[in-house]
Each structure stands twice: as C-alpha cells, then as structure tokens.
Amino acid sequence: MNIQTVLIFIGLSFAYGQDRKITAKLNPGYNTYSTDITLVYVKCEGVSDTIHQIWDFTRHMPTVIFAVASVNSTLNVTWTDNAPKDLIMSEEPTYSFATAIDKIYEYDDLDDNGHIDPKFPQKPYPLDKIVWHLNESLLTDKEAMVHVYGMLNGRHGRREIINIKLDLIPFKDYAVDLPHLIHTANSTLFDISLVNLTTSKEYNASRYAIHLLLVSTDPETDTMHYTMRKSLDDEHTPGVFEIIEIKSPSLFEKGEGGYLQFRPVAYLQSTRGVASSTIARVSAFSRTSLPRYSTLKLFYSNLNTDLLVQDMFVSFGEAGDGYYKQHNYTAWSFTIGYGTPPIESFSFFVIMIISIGLGVPVVLALSGITYVLLRRYRHNNNRTRFTNED
Ligand SMILES: *[C@@H]1O[C@H](CO)[C@@H](O)[C@H](O)[C@H]1NC(C)=O
Ligand SMILES: *[C@@H]1O[C@H](CO)[C@@H](O)[C@H](O)[C@H]1NC(C)=O
Ligand SMILES: *[C@@H]1O[C@H](CO)[C@@H](O)[C@H](O)[C@H]1NC(C)=O
Ligand SMILES: *[C@@H]1O[C@H](CO)[C@@H](O)[C@H](O)[C@H]1NC(C)=O
Ligand SMILES: *[C@@H]1O[C@H](CO)[C@@H](O)[C@H](O)[C@H]1NC(C)=O
Ligand SMILES: *[C@@H]1O[C@H](CO)[C@@H](O)[C@H](O)[C@H]1NC(C)=O
Ligand SMILES: *[C@@H]1O[C@H](CO)[C@@H](O)[C@H](O)[C@H]1NC(C)=O
Numbered sequence: 131m132n133i134q135t136v137l138i139f140i141g142l143s144f145a146y147g148q149d150r151k152i153t154a155k156l157n158p159g160y161n162t163y164s165t166d167i168t169l170v171y172v173k174c175e176g177v178s179d180t181i182h183q184i185w186d187f188t189r190h191m192p193t194v195i196f197a198v199a200s201v202n203s204t205l206n207v208t209w210t211d212n213a214p215k216d217l218i219m220s221e222e223p224t225y226s227f228a229t230a231i232d233k234i235y236e237y238d239d240l241d242d243n244g245h246i247d248p249k250f251p252q253k254p255y256p257l258d259k260i261v262w263h264l265n266e267s268l269l270t271d272k273e274a275m276v277h278v279y280g281m282l283n284g285r286h287g288r289r290e291i292i293n294i295k296l297d298l299i300p301f302k303d304y305a306v307d308l309p310h311l312i313h314t315a316n317s318t319l320f321d322i323s324l325v326n327l328t329t330s331k332e333y334n335a336s337r338y339a340i341h342l343l344l345v346s347t348d349p350e351t352d353t354m355h356y357t358m359r360k361s362l363d364d365e366h367t368p369g370v371f372e373i374i375e376i377k378s379p380s381l382f383e384k385g386e387g388g389y390l391q392f393r394p395v396a397y398l399q400s401t402r403g404v405a406s407s408t409i410a411r412v413s414a415f416s417r418t419s420l421p422r423y424s425t426l427k428l429f430y431s432n433l434n435t436d437l438l439v440q441d442m443f444v445s446f447g448e449a450g451d452g453y454y455k456q457h458n459y460t461a462w463s464f465t466i467g468y469g470t471p472p473i474e475s476f477s478f479f480v481i482m483i484i485s486i487g488l489g490v491p492v493v494l495a496l497s498g499i500t501y502v503l504l505r506r507y508r509h510n511n512n513r514t515r516f517t518n519e520d
Pocket of ligand 7: 327328329455456457458
C-alpha cells in the first residue's frame with residue numbers, strides 16, 4: 131500500500147471515526163430484482179488487510195463467510211438463475227471463517243433443564259427449503275444491515291416465522307438491542323428469532339435449538355475452543371455477567387482468527403428485558419463436513435487449504451419456564467468476527483460513578499491529612515516562635 135492510500139484512509143478514519151471503509155452490495159452481478167434472493171457482499175477495507183463478507187440466503191441455509199486477504203484483493207460473484215454459481219477471489223485468502231445455520235431442532239425436554247439431550251426424542255427441521263424474503267435493508271458506507279424472514283416449511287398452515295437480522299458497522303459500538311453485544315469493524319451482529327413455531331403434538335415439553343456449523347481454514351484435526359469469562363459488571367446486559375466465546379484454533383493459539391461472541395441469554399418476548407430473558411446453552415462440538423449444494427461448499431472448494439468443520443447446538447430455556455409454548459418466541463444474538471474478540475469497557479457514566487465513589491473518600495482523607503499537617507505546622511511554628519521569643 132502506498133503512502134497516499136494510507137493518508138486517504140487515515141483521513142477517512144478521522145472524518146468518520148471508522149476503522150474500515152465498508153462497501154456493501156445486494157446481489158452484486160445479478161440483474162433481476164427479487165425480494166426472494168438475498169446475497170449481500172460487504173467489502174471492509176482496512177489499513178493492513180481487507181475482510182470480504184458474504185451473507186447468503188439464496189441457498190436456503192443462512193450463511194456468513196469472512197475471508198481475509200490483502201488490501202487490494204477483490205471478490206466477484208457469478209450467478210446461475212437465482213443462486214451464486216461461483217465466488218471468485220483475486221487471491222487466496224490468508225484466513226477464512228464462516229458460520230451457517232443448517233437446521234432447527236425441536237426436542238422433548240423431559241428433564242426440563244433446557245439442554246438438548248440425545249436420550250430424549252428430537253426432530254431436525256432442515257432449512258434447505260426455506261425461502262428467505264428480504265424485509266428491510268440498509269446498505270451504505272456507514273452501516274450494512276439486512277433483515278430477512280422465512281417460513282418454516284409452511285407446516286400446519288400457521289405463520290411460523292424465523293427472522294434473521296445481520297448488521298455491520300465500521301467502528302466499535304454496543305448493539306442497540308439487548309443483550310447489547312459489541313460489534314466492531316471486524317465483526318457482524320447476527321440476530322435470530324423463532325416466532326410462533328408450532329410444537330409437535332406427541333411432545334409435551336417442546337423446546338427449539340439451533341444447529342450451527344463452524345468452518346475455519348485451520349487444520350482439520352484441530353478443534354474450536356469454548357471459553358467463558360466473567361465481565362466486571364452487567365451494565366450492558368443486566369443480570370448477565372458471562373461472556374462466551376467460540377474461538378478458532380488460530381485465535382486460540384496465535385491470538386488472531388475467527389470467533390463467535392455472545393452472552394448466555396435469549397429473550398422470550400420481542401420487547402427484550404431482564405424479565406423476559408432465559409438461558410442460552412451451547413453443546414460440545416462435533417466434527418462434520420460441508421453440506422452439499424451449500425454456499426460454504428461453493429466457496430471453500432475453490433480454496434487450497436486445510437479446513438476445520440464442526441457443529442454445535444445452542445438451546446434455550448430453563449427449568450419450570452413452561453417450555454417454548456409458554457411464549458412461542460425465542461430470540462438470540464451473537465457476533466461473528468475476525469481478529470481478537472472485543473472486551474467491554476466501562477462507560478463514561480460508570481467511570482464517573484466510580485470516580486465519585488473513590489474520589490470523595492480520597493478527597494476527604496486528603497483534606498483531613500492536610501488539615502492535621504497544617505495544624506501541626508502552625509503549631510510547630512508557633513512553638514518555634516515561642517522558643518525564639520523565650
Ligand atoms: C493497491 O492499489 C494501489 C492503487 O490502486 C497501489 O498504489 C498499491 O501499491 C496497491 N497495494 C498493494 C499492496 O498491492
Ligand atoms: C472482478 O470484477 C472486476 C470488474 O469487473 C475486475 O476488474 C476484477 O479483475 C474481477 N476480479 C476477479 C477476481 O475476477
Ligand atoms: C418487516 O419489517 C417491518 C418493520 O420494518 C415489521 O413491522 C414487519 O413485522 C416485518 N415483517 C416480518 C414478517 O417480520
Ligand atoms: C480489526 O482487524 C485489524 C487487522 O486485521 C486489526 O488491526 C484491528 O485492530 C482490528 N480491530 C478491531 C476493533 O478488532
Ligand atoms: C404470533 O402469534 C400471535 C398470537 O397468535 C400473533 O398475535 C402474532 O402476530 C404472531 N406473530 C407473527 C410474527 O406472526
Ligand atoms: C410428558 O410426558 C411424559 C411421558 O410421556 C411424562 O413422563 C411427563 O411427566 C410429561 N411431562 C409433562 C410436563 O407433562
Ligand atoms: C403458543 O402456541 C400454541 C399452539 O402451538 C398455543 O396453544 C399457545 O396458547 C400459544 N401460546 C401463547 C402464549 O400464545
């Protein structure tokens with residue numbers, strides 16, 4: 131990269147407070163407009179690299195792919211009738227990480243503890259037939275956002291809806307909605323809600339779980355790492371102190387790679403709050419392979435690299451909550467990112483409170499000490515004077 135580009139970029143960053151320059155396109159290279167075809171390509175140009183993001187719904191499985199390559203790299207999409215035919219990069223990415231939701235599971239939680247357990251009945255609902263309709267989109271150089279929804283196979287003649295919202299902003303900030311996850315120029319917020327799904331008659335303790343695929347250009351025999359840390363306060367997510375991170379081997383071992391970051395919390399009503407929250411749980415990882423006919427397969431079969439493919443469940447609920455049918459609604463968010471996961475910082479408000487909390491006693495103590503010292507000094511002085519006079 132030449133000096134000029136760096137200067138222009140730094141100029142841009144100062145002007146807009148952006149960490150990356152983003153360019154987002156809906157269905158690039160596809161000429162017909164249809165709300166049933168959604169593939170967003172976001173190019174995120176940084177000072178030292180460019181992250182190419184593909185958000186694909188055309189091949190049914192909601193998919194997010196991150197590919198990191200040099201500053202000037204490009205990615206082009208070619209099309210068959212209504213799905214990508216190929217995703218061509220100008221160079222082999224230095225790193226790539228992806229996630230996709232391939233199935234939703236309904237399970238009969240007879241132990242009533244929220245976990246999806248193979249010892250109890252369960253039914254997978256593959257998402258490979260769902261048509262995703264684009265409901266809202268905002269694609270500017272300040273934000274890239276899409277909201278799509280799909281009907282779960284139109285079972286039962288009832289509107290059973292899965293909503294998915296993806297959001298990218300080119301700087302670090304807290305998400306507007308609870309659990310107020312942090313998104314950065316290197317990550318994208320993924321929010322999913324399961325609305326009015328009909329539970330099976332033969333199950334009396336139905337809950338739903340999400341089945342996620344995780345892919346990274348790491349050795350096939352390596353593994354993703356689950357980590358949980360405690361935050362100092364629950365300022366941003368009331369009542370929740372834990373932060374869960376799923377780290378790719380590269381991130382875990384070398385400090386830079388793909389990750390998912392989230393809070394172990396889900397919401398049971400569209401108006402989110404502490405009262406409508408429940409627990410989100412992550413299962414262990416299993417090894418798997420790329421699904422056939424998927425955008426993941428399309429992208430990764432072009433690359434000449436190691437590939438780690440694993441999957442996991444995220445299930446929702448806790449004992450005594452009346453199962454899914456109690457609210458017929460579950461919403462959960464995570465961020466998918468590259469680099470190192472952001473850590474939450476104290477807000478100005480909290481810093482002020484802490485400063486006041488610590489400051490007042492310190493000031494009081496100091497003034498006390500000063501008073502005593504002053505008195506002593508005066509006293510000594512007086513005594514000296516007396517001595518002198520004596
Ligand atoms: C990127 O492109 C710019 C202008 O197009 C060029 O000046 C620069 O050398 C390129 N950087 C790299 C790393 O190839
Ligand atoms: C992508 O398309 C642009 C413009 O058509 C072209 O300049 C570029 O070389 C293409 N990149 C690749 C990797 O094919
Ligand atoms: C589409 O978005 C609008 C708000 O922009 C919302 O009122 C409506 O419920 C959404 N439709 C679905 C099916 O989510
Ligand atoms: C984003 O990634 C770049 C390099 O890829 C790194 O320099 C930067 O610190 C990262 N930013 C954040 C907010 O993680
Ligand atoms: C879900 O069902 C409830 C009650 O039947 C209804 O009020 C609500 O509008 C439905 N939600 C959607 C998104 O269709
Ligand atoms: C559900 O059905 C099983 C047997 O089929 C029974 O053991 C269990 O108590 C029932 N649970 C509830 C919450 O009704
Ligand atoms: C949820 O849907 C079921 C039908 O599947 C219905 O019986 C139940 O009353 C609904 N619950 C709420 C809170 O709307």
